Amino acid sequence: MLSIKNLHASIDGKEILRGINLEVKAGEIHAIMGPNGSGKSTLSSVLAGKEDYEITEGSVTFNGKDLLELSPEDRAREGVFLAFQYPVEIPGVSNINFLKTAINEIRAYKGQTPMEAKDFLAMVKEKQKLVELDGKLANRSVNEGFSGGEKKRNEIFQMAMLEPKLAILDETDSGLDIDALRIVAGGVNKLKSKDNATIVITHYQRLLDYIVPDVVHILYKGKIVKSGPKELALELEEKGYDFIKEEVGA
Amino acid sequence: METITKVNTIKDKLIAEFESSKGSLFGDLSIREQALEAFSKQGIPNRKSEEYKYVNMELALKGEFLFSSSKKLSAKQIESSQFLKDAIVVVIENGKFNSEHSKINSLPQGLQVFNISDAISNDAFKKHYSKYSDVNLDPFIALNTAMSIGGVFIHVAKSAVVETPIHIIHLTSVSENTFLNSRNLIVVDENAQATIVESYEIIDSKAKSFNNAVTEIIVEANAIVDHYKIQDERDFGHLVCTTQSIQKKKSVFTTHTFTLSGLLVRNNLNMVLDDEFIESHLNGLYLTNGSQVVDNHTLVDHRKPNCNSNQLYKGIIEEKSSATFNGKIYVRKDAQKTNAFQSNKNILLSDDGTINTKPQLEIYADDVKCSHGTSTGKLDEDKIFYLRARGLSEASAKKLLMHAFASEVVGTIKIEALREYVEAKISKRFE
Numbered sequence A: 001m002l003s004i005k006n007l008h009a010s011i012d013g014k015e016i017l018r019g020i021n022l023e024v025k026a027g028e029i030h031a032i033m034g035p036n037g038s039g040k041s042t043l044s045s046v047l048a049g050k051e052d053y054e055i056t057e058g059s060v061t062f063n064g065k066d067l068l069e070l071s072p073e074d075r076a077r078e079g080v081f082l083a084f085q086y087p088v089e090i091p092g093v094s095n096i097n098f099l100k101t102a103i104n105e106i107r108a109y110k111g112q113t114p115m116e117a118k119d120f121l122a123m124v125k126e127k128q129k130l131v132e133l134d135g136k137l138a139n140r141s142v143n144e145g146f147s148g149g150e151k152k153r154n155e156i157f158q159m160a161m162l163e164p165k166l167a168i169l170d171e172t173d174s175g176l177d178i179d180a181l182r183i184v185a186g187g188v189n190k191l192k193s194k195d196n197a198t199i200v201i202t203h204y205q206r207l208l209d210y211i212v213p214d215v216v217h218i219l220y221k222g223k224i225v226k227s228g229p230k231e232l233a234l235e236l237e238e239k240g241y242d243f244i245k246e247e248v249g250a
Numbered sequence B: 001m002e003t004i005t006k007v008n009t010i011k012d013k014l015i016a017e018f019e020s021s022k023g024s025l026f027g028d029l030s031i032r033e034q035a036l037e038a039f040s041k042q043g044i045p046n047r048k049s050e051e052y053k054y055v056n057m058e059l060a061l062k063g064e065f066l067f068s069s070s071k072k073l074s075a076k077q078i079e080s081s082q083f084l085k086d087a088i089v090v091v092i093e094n095g096k097f098n099s100e101h102s103k104i105n106s107l108p109q110g111l112q113v114f115n116i117s118d119a120i121s122n123d124a125f126k127k128h129y130s131k132y133s134d135v136n137l138d139p140f141i142a143l144n145t146a147m148s149i150g151g152v153f154i155h156v157a158k159s160a161v162v163e164t165p166i167h168i169i170h171l172t173s174v175s176e177n178t179f180l181n182s183r184n185l186i187v188v189d190e191n192a193q194a195t196i197v198e199s200y201e202i203i204d205s206k207a208k209s210f211n212n213a214v215t216e217i218i219v220e221a222n223a224i225v226d227h228y229k230i231q232d233e234r235d236f237g238h239l240v241c242t243t244q245s246i247q248k249k250k251s252v253f254t255t256h257t258f259t260l261s262g263l264l265v266r267n268n269l270n271m272v273l274d275d276e277f278i279e280s281h282l283n284g285l286y287l288t289n290g291s292q293v294v295d296n297h298t299l300v301d302h303r304k305p306n307c308n309s310n311q312l313y314k315g316i317i318e319e320k321s322s323a324t325f326n327g328k329i330y331v332r333k334d335a336q337k338t339n340a341f342q343s344n345k346n347i348l349l350s351d352d353g354t355i356n357t358k359p360q361l362e363i364y365a366d367d368v369k370c371s372h373g374t375s376t377g378k379l380d381e382d383k384i385f386y387l388r389a390r391g392l393s394e395a396s397a398k399k400l401l402m403h404a405f406a407s408e409v410v411g412t413i414k415i416e417a418l419r420e421y422v423e424a425k426i427s428k429r430f431e
Helices: A040-048 A072-078 A095-109 A117-130 A135-139 A148-162 A178-191 A231-239 A242-248 B002-024 B029-042 B075-079 B123-128 B139-147 B381-388 B394-410 B416-429
Strands: A002-011 A014-024 A029-033 A054-062 A080-083 A090-094 A166-170 A197-202 A215-220 A223-228 B088-093 B096-103 B111-115 B152-156 B166-172 B178-188 B193-202 B209-219 B224-232 B238-247 B252-261 B264-273 B279-288 B293-302 B308-317 B322-331 B339-348 B354-363 B369-377
Touching (some): A002 A040, A014 A040, A014 A223, A029 A040, A040 A054, A040 A072, A040 A080, A040 A166, A040 A197, A072 A080, A072 A095, A080 A148, A090 B394, A095 A117, A095 A135, A095 B394, A117 A148, A117 A178, A135 A148, A148 A178, A166 A178, A215 A231, A223 A242, A231 A242, B002 B029, B002 B139, B088 B111, B088 B152, B123 B178, B139 B178, B139 B209, B139 B238, B139 B264, B166 B178, B166 B209, B224 B238, B224 B264, B224 B416, B238 B252, B252 B416, B264 B279, B279 B293, B279 B322, B279 B394, B293 B308, B308 B322, B308 B394, B322 B369, B381 B394
Parallel strands (some): A029 A197, A029 A215, A166 A197, B088 B166, B152 B178, B166 B193, B178 B209, B193 B224, B209 B238, B238 B264, B252 B279, B264 B293, B279 B308, B293 B322, B308 B339, B339 B369
Antiparallel strands (some): B088 B096, B111 B152
């Protein structure tokens, strides 16, 4: 589904990603872990199409398409979803209206007719339940005045509504208490299928107790330095990131 | 030197017009003559005038003008401007009250509507007409007071609650360059309530028009008045629009100014808080593009203690247009415990657009809370990216954000049909 080859990216002339290689297949969950400043958020931003970064080398193909050639909206329309680490507050834009616009623009891109209002509302109701999002929150302005946990739940709610093929969760666990974490992870697990894939980007192992990955990658100084089964996350948690530093001799 | 000669020319023409037409104008001639004198002292403001430096009035008034128009609009043409279906409709056509198209036959209890030229013997008219708008403050008030050709006088009697909005439709339709002075007086007596909507449009016009409109609103003790101006003279109207209010004890006056279009629009809002426990709200939204110039000047005069005023002005500036917000708050020595707030936020969408924003707080009392805030920026890139990352095109993301920006002001509209009308106008604008 997703194939990243030798990806290099920099911002303001500073190289952050220094040759990432990653293959993600449908049905898989990949965890990318790494210390602060290792390039985790840069990777998610680059995949979603944030224009602040310059791609200096490498390629990213998504279901056979050159992802880097696509605008952020076309990436979303092709099925890439980024759950933001810091979801922005957009006062005056209703959550529901914006999702309706998003869904219909995605449908138009695929040559489909707009969704019927009643089907849309039924979908909202169903997906709200999935992430235990209060109906009032869904009707409010996007993230305005939401708590940290509510913002993250709203991200997963949007993900549920947009039904992406590839979901990238950027530090979705940061700032969540254990109950919120359980709800968010529960939502992700319920949305999982053999046709979609998930990349979980996180600093801590904690989230991986709830979202169990097929593969764990360790990102360090802009490169994936080690990959392994889910036990790698536990080892990392136990020994701390210093063990990676020693192992890669940095 | 050439500039000065030109100013004199416009001024002289205006004075000459007054002299030749004064015999046929309504009302007390002495009020008009005093106003003309005040005008001739001030003249037409030029770019050096502090109060008018961002609007080129000399250019706007260049050339020959008529001072009335005999062009008549059809019922069908007028109907297209009646966007509030259930309102009490007052049509001001080319500066004059049009009784044929106004819908004032069965008015609610306590409400009276007159052609202003028929109201001169009315007691409330005599008590209030031209008592508050200061001819020495502004040359356009002076000109209007001297030369007004018509308008409406509305009187809401003591304790009358008029629930139906009163829609004053100002329509301009001229075949030759025309300078119009229309004048409205609205008196809302003690404990009474009213909603006034004033809209300004140009229909089927073939020449330049300059509309110098003054509306005086008297809000007596405990009265509540909700006032709206919807300005939509497209990209060729020149409009100087003065709203002069005076409020008495415990009254609430809310005025909204929506400038949707217009080649040159200057709003002067002069609010006098003349007693205690008064509330005044001023909300404004201006959307400018092309080479439009919109200038909002507010003056909130706190004369007595324990009053609140609140100003919220927002603008979206596109292309080569320019917008000005100049908000003056005056807190007099007696006006202790005043709360006066002001906020002006702008989105500048082009490198060629201009924003001038100037808060002016003059405070002579010591126990007051006053604040002002202003910001000008572009649309937030992080918000645009967030929306695009969900599948919205860049254009839809921007449109949504502009709506969201405007919604803070649009949301203050209490009449649902009016809110929908303004929202639809904004949608159309950002398509």
